[in-house]
Amino acid sequence: MSDSAKVTDTLLPDLPPPANSTGVIGWMRMHLFSSPVNALLTLFTLYILYILLVPSISWALINADWVGDNRDACTSGGACWVFIYNRFDQFMYGFYPEMERWRIDLTFGMLAVLVIWLMVPNLPKKGLVSVLTLVVYPIIAYFLLYGGSFGLEVVETHKWGGMSLTLILAIVGIVAALPFGVLLALGRRSEMPIVKSFCVVYIEFWRGVPLITVLFMASVMLPLFLPGEVDFDKLLRAMIGIVMFQSAYMAEVVRGGLQAIPKGQYEAAQALGLNYWKMMGLIVLPQALKLMIPGIVNTFIALFKDTSLVLIIGLFDILAIVQAGLSDPNWLGFSVEGYTFVALMFWVFCYGMSKYSQHLEKRFHTGHGAR
Amino acid sequence: MSMTHQVEDKLMVEMRGVNKWYGQFHVLKDVNLEVKKGERIVICGPSGSGKSTTIRCINRLEEHQKGDIIVDGTTLNNDLKNIETIRREVGMVFQHFNLFPHLTVLENCALAPIWVRKTPREEAEEIAMKYLRRVKIEEQALKYPGQLSGGQQQRVAIARSLCMNPQVMLFDEPTSALDPEMIKEVLDVMVELAEEGMTMLCVTHEMGFAKTVADRVIFMDKGQIIEENEPHEFFNNPQSERTKAFLSQILNH
Numbered sequence A: 001m002s003d004s005a006k007v008t009d010t011l012l013p014d015l016p017p018p019a020n021s022t023g024v025i026g027w028m029r030m031h032l033f034s035s036p037v038n039a040l041l042t043l044f045t046l047y048i049l050y051i052l053l054v055p056s057i058s059w060a061l062i063n064a065d066w067v068g069d070n071r072d073a074c075t076s077g078g079a080c081w082v083f084i085y086n087r088f089d090q091f092m093y094g095f096y097p098e099m100e101r102w103r104i105d106l107t108f109g110m111l112a113v114l115v116i117w118l119m120v121p122n123l124p125k126k127g128l129v130s131v132l133t134l135v136v137y138p139i140i141a142y143f144l145l146y147g148g149s150f151g152l153e154v155v156e157t158h159k160w161g162g163m164s165l166t167l168i169l170a171i172v173g174i175v176a177a178l179p180f181g182v183l184l185a186l187g188r189r190s191e192m193p194i195v196k197s198f199c200v201v202y203i204e205f206w207r208g209v210p211l212i213t214v215l216f217m218a219s220v221m222l223p224l225f226l227p228g229e230v231d232f233d234k235l236l237r238a239m240i241g242i243v244m245f246q247s248a249y250m251a252e253v254v255r256g257g258l259q260a261i262p263k264g265q266y267e268a269a270q271a272l273g274l275n276y277w278k279m280m281g282l283i284v285l286p287q288a289l290k291l292m293i294p295g296i297v298n299t300f301i302a303l304f305k306d307t308s309l310v311l312i313i314g315l316f317d318i319l320a321i322v323q324a325g326l327s328d329p330n331w332l333g334f335s336v337e338g339y340t341f342v343a344l345m346f347w348v349f350c351y352g353m354s355k356y357s358q359h360l361e362k363r364f365h366t367g368h369g370a371r
Numbered sequence B: 001m002s003m004t005h006q007v008e009d010k011l012m013v014e015m016r017g018v019n020k021w022y023g024q025f026h027v028l029k030d031v032n033l034e035v036k037k038g039e040r041i042v043i044c045g046p047s048g049s050g051k052s053t054t055i056r057c058i059n060r061l062e063e064h065q066k067g068d069i070i071v072d073g074t075t076l077n078n079d080l081k082n083i084e085t086i087r088r089e090v091g092m093v094f095q096h097f098n099l100f101p102h103l104t105v106l107e108n109c110a111l112a113p114i115w116v117r118k119t120p121r122e123e124a125e126e127i128a129m130k131y132l133r134r135v136k137i138e139e140q141a142l143k144y145p146g147q148l149s150g151g152q153q154q155r156v157a158i159a160r161s162l163c164m165n166p167q168v169m170l171f172d173e174p175t176s177a178l179d180p181e182m183i184k185e186v187l188d189v190m191v192e193l194a195e196e197g198m199t200m201l202c203v204t205h206e207m208g209f210a211k212t213v214a215d216r217v218i219f220m221d222k223g224q225i226i227e228e229n230e231p232h233e234f235f236n237n238p239q240s241e242r243t244k245a246f247l248s249q250i251l252n253h
């Protein structure tokens, strides 16, 4: 061995990592006041928060009135939630007959159970529950909400409204748009020229028009093209418009996911003898869907908020019904409370979806190890 | 000097005057090749010479424009039925393994028997375990591909192909993406497979493998088969200048 060789015989012991927090003061010095400029920024932000939050909180929570029968109950000078309190049922159920509202509760209750079943890991029979949710449930939901058989009274769709209508529009829109979106995306990447051009034209057309025009067309123009006597439900027309519009967006999300799957995956699937649909269904889409979760949730959130546009064709979603409530002479002047309530409802659902999608991404990420 | 084994007279793969173009670029020029049942062929040649393209034409990952390809009696044409029949009989191992990352090792192997051969799941998993044992990786069956080393992944990929019980195996540089210490474990599996009488076409730069296992070595350059010989003659007495140049490059560095 030459003199320049260096050899260590002793193995170093494993040590615990150094503590990286040096108490509250240390943390604050490091993260909030690490330089004069940063200290100023911290103080400035705190000041902005102070001038925004303090009045808002005192208006919305501290000086607010919560219960009562009419506007005279609002005496504290802050928000008058009595308005919401009195109208709450209508905001949720629209003009759905009071005696029949259990049907809406039951419909959404069932959906909640099914969805929670699918969301909680480790619950058995996910496959069966998915089929129930996607195939059996919509039929039950239709008969429950619309009625007309099993001794249930018919409730015309023009009586539907409020938050329940918003949810119905959004859920139908997303659930129906996903399969169409997948088909359109596959078509757009297909090698068959007619299928491909059809899909390209469809996607580009619907992506080029605003939803509001689609809704106008669905409610005003569609009846002009249909044979005279066909009476086509207004809500159904709006739903079809939303689904067609949404499929185009979904198709682009799916296409993005498909593009991220390496060519080798297709080749390996083909070399094993899988045909096109099996290759897509078993190998490509499961991997692509994982990548598409953020995009899908994004479009869903956008759609969820866009459903409020149906108010222009005379459907009473949560926003429209609150607005209608505001023009009630007994409750004039509570628009801030009304719109705050609507914003809060939208926010709760959108934030929930966003959080859940982050959770899903994490779970898929750790569950399957490195790529 | 190849190992003694049975080569039957039956032709497994036949390529007759195969030509292929990528746009204007003529990649395969009149490729003629006959592979008998049980034969082991090694294809070598410089980068870009069309080796991959040649074997990828056999299972229609690439489409040839002229000539005939006949696999186990079935002529490859645009009929999807024929393509599917041929793909069931031809296994392929890729340079980058191409395992399905969202499925476990066991699921990777059982997938094609279940969905292509319609084997009941339990039986398919037994088949999968049998071949995973054969490539000595059965203890990893429930892991995901991303948790395995390159050599292990390539052995899984070989097992996955074998689960379809193919008549012919195609290898496209199966060891080129591996770290040196993992090359041997994959080559060992391939040698074993050859000993069992599998018909094999291997694109590889492992000349040791070619010398011990191959019945014939094929040298390709610029889309053509330049020289074809049994390994001893091929390495010791190459005929064409291009073969000599290629051999001196890869054997002497």
Ligand SMILES: Nc1ncnc2c1ncn2[C@@H]1O[C@H](COP(=O)(O)OP(=O)(O)OP(=O)(O)O)[C@@H](O)[C@H]1O
Residues within 6 Å of the ligand: B022, B025, B027, B045, B046, B047, B048, B049, B050, B051, B052, B053, B054
């Ligand atoms: N999809 C494609 N489009 C156009 N040209 C291609 C395509 N695929 C391969 N080629 C070209 O065809 C030629 C042959 O490619 P091929 O992959 O068969 O070579 P190879 O002999 O396998 O080389 P390597 O040792 O680098 O893998 C190369 O020049 C390559 O650039």
Ligand SMILES: [Mg+2]
Residues within 6 Å of the ligand: B051, B052, B053, B172, B173
């Ligand atoms: Mg190659």
